[in-house]
Amino acid sequence: MGMGNFIGVADDATALYWNPAGTATIDYTYATLEDGQGMQVLASGRSRSLQLKSETTPATYSANVTPSFLGILVPYKRSVLNGKPVSLGRFDPSIVFSAAYQSMTDANLFTIQQSNPSISETLKSGLNLSNASVSGAYQLSPYMSVGVTANYWFGLGNQFDYTATERTNNIVRNEVGKYKISGLNFVAGMMFDFYEDNLPLRIGIRATTPFSLRNQFSSEGNVQANTLETRVRRFYDQKYKMPITAGVGVSYRLIPSLLIALDAEFLPYQGQTIQQTFFDYNQFNSLYPNRGVPLLTDLPQRPTIANSNHYQLRSGGEFLLLDTGTFEMRVMGGYRLQTYINPDATSSRATSFSLGATVFFDRFKIHAAYEQMKYPQTTTTTVSQFTRNYISFDLVVLLRN
């Protein structure tokens, strides 16, 4: 989603995740607002591939494209809401409403088939952990705006299937489970914007509230051992705590056509009980939903007590390559450095780079990007080297009222 994915930029519909305040200072022109334009829709799809090199459990996820974001952004000027004409030259606060569906992590969308001389088993999970989000932003002054987003957590495709055959004991298991996901959290942001003072600088601040996500998982099935058949039921009431996070971002135009941005995010996890699934969510952010550890495989994932705080640094640049008036092309690149929590509570450091391009024409904006991230994950028992590749496609349509 291009440069919008920075706390200090946040100028498209994804801002309701990155910094809800950012939408209030999107560079609307008076002309577009007078014409009732400015409303826009953003749809995003993402393809993932994950290669895992591990000493003990080599595994590969196949690539697929999944829809990951669909959002709408509806901007107003206060005078318009009050039924008055837009007043040129006078400060007229922007009020922006937005709503989105987000796939927060598809770590629970998996099929695992493993087989060894003693057992062969198949685990299939269809859970897409999602958010329905609504957001509002308000421009307090020409230089400052605030925004808040409410995320309601829910699951799509809550089915879980498990079959196993234990050859040595001649036992066959069949099980069907259901997830029930619920949760609510908030993202709050502030944006300081100095463009109106001929200083092309934006500074953003973002925080996410701590919350608990609940998964009431129940499953039922048969266990057949020779002639003996047993009915089994399982029920897990998982509650995962999600600590607060806070970040700051800065963007600046070195020349009018070159934007650079830097984000720093702080995750005060030390001593906190972290469930890795949600750590992944926070670490890699909801707009990269393919990352993360499943809530459960055959057993629920157990929490980890982090032994250190974590951070994330993101930097990027965007260059306006071509602008003919009816057609625009921008190219961009990014670099990310962050710590990563391991299952044994230790941390590793991951790096990634990304490249992308965006074209604008008529009312459309099409963005394509590639990102690759590498990080080691070391525990007392395994050494894994992950390489994740992502290709994403976004479409933004500027609607006319």
Next chain:
Amino acid sequence: MKRLLQITTLLWMLSATQQVVAQKFIDFYKIGAKKNQEQKWVESVEALEAALKVSATDMKAVASRTGKVSEYYPNRELGVAFFMLGKKDEAKRYLEKSFADEPTERAKEYLLKLDPNWQDPRALANIPKPPKPLFEKEHIEKNLETVEGGQELVIKIPIKNEGEGRFEKGILRIVPQNIGKGMEFAPTISVGDVRAGASRIAQVIIRTNDLLTDGKAAFVLKLESETGTTWDEVLIHFKTLSPPAPLIKVIGLMAANDSKLILDKGRRMKTVKLVLKNEGRGKLNKPRIALTFNDQPVEMGGPSLSAILAGESVTIPCELLVPSNFAASNATVSINIQENGGTYNLSEKLTVPVQEPLTPLVHFEKEHIQWEGLREGFVTLLSHPSIQFSIANESDELTKDLVVKIVQTPINPGFLIPSTKK
């Protein structure tokens, strides 16, 4: 976290302070520009002066959040407003400031309205220095002084730029003064750029063809700029010659012993010689020579000719026949010579005297007359000597019945002689 909160509070306070200032330069400029469009000059001045307090420089590119440039010309718009209000001094001051910051056609338009003689100060500073390209006439080179048809005349003319500016996109124009047919040339030749103080050689090529005639020719070469200014002229003259064509002359028809040819009626002449000479400057390639004798084609002897070089004489053997019934005293020989290319065609007639043959055309071959039946060279009694003779016919027709008469002189009565023999 505490520090983060402190920074947030500080930024918020900063922005709140800015909010008191409220209107921003870009908004003021936009108001001013719009008021100018609405011709509300007083309101425009108020807004634009407020904008100038924040940022006093006209710019065509103010950074926007999207990276697109947005214009900012408060000085210019203020100048326009003052002009419309009749405050010419202020108008000029702001318009000139605008033009100095960022030149625009709109500022120029109003500056010219204030002063029709106003000139762009940058233009005054950047008047281009003039070039001064000239021919170096004393160094003109020609590869030929006299040009024959088919040859190329190459003229090399050095051009020196004695001015201070660059001579750009120069043209050499070739103006014919005195030329006939047979010359081809491009009317203009590009000279290209010549830096100040530098020289460049231009080359003019004049091609000639077969139509060139002997005489003199002259051209004027003009050195012009792209705009049509003529910087220099030079007259070029040279001699011309027609193309080096062969010139075949017929020396004549001669008898085999090179004596004057006189033909006898009814008698073949096997070794008549046709003598030709090429008196031209070009050679004749593979000439086709045809000879007619009294309008009858004559077969030419000897090997076929591949060429007749300039100055060369050739002798061609041929056979002529004057029939016996030829009545006139002169015969006509026509000679026709053609070259393969068809560029040379000669036709000439000769008159050859014809006389009655000096010796009979039908005669005994005296050396072949033999006596037989003799005894030791004598005719004796009872012997029957006979005489064998042969008769030659050199004419071109069959003889009528011939009668051979034997006449005894003196008469010996002892000989019995047949009277005649057919």
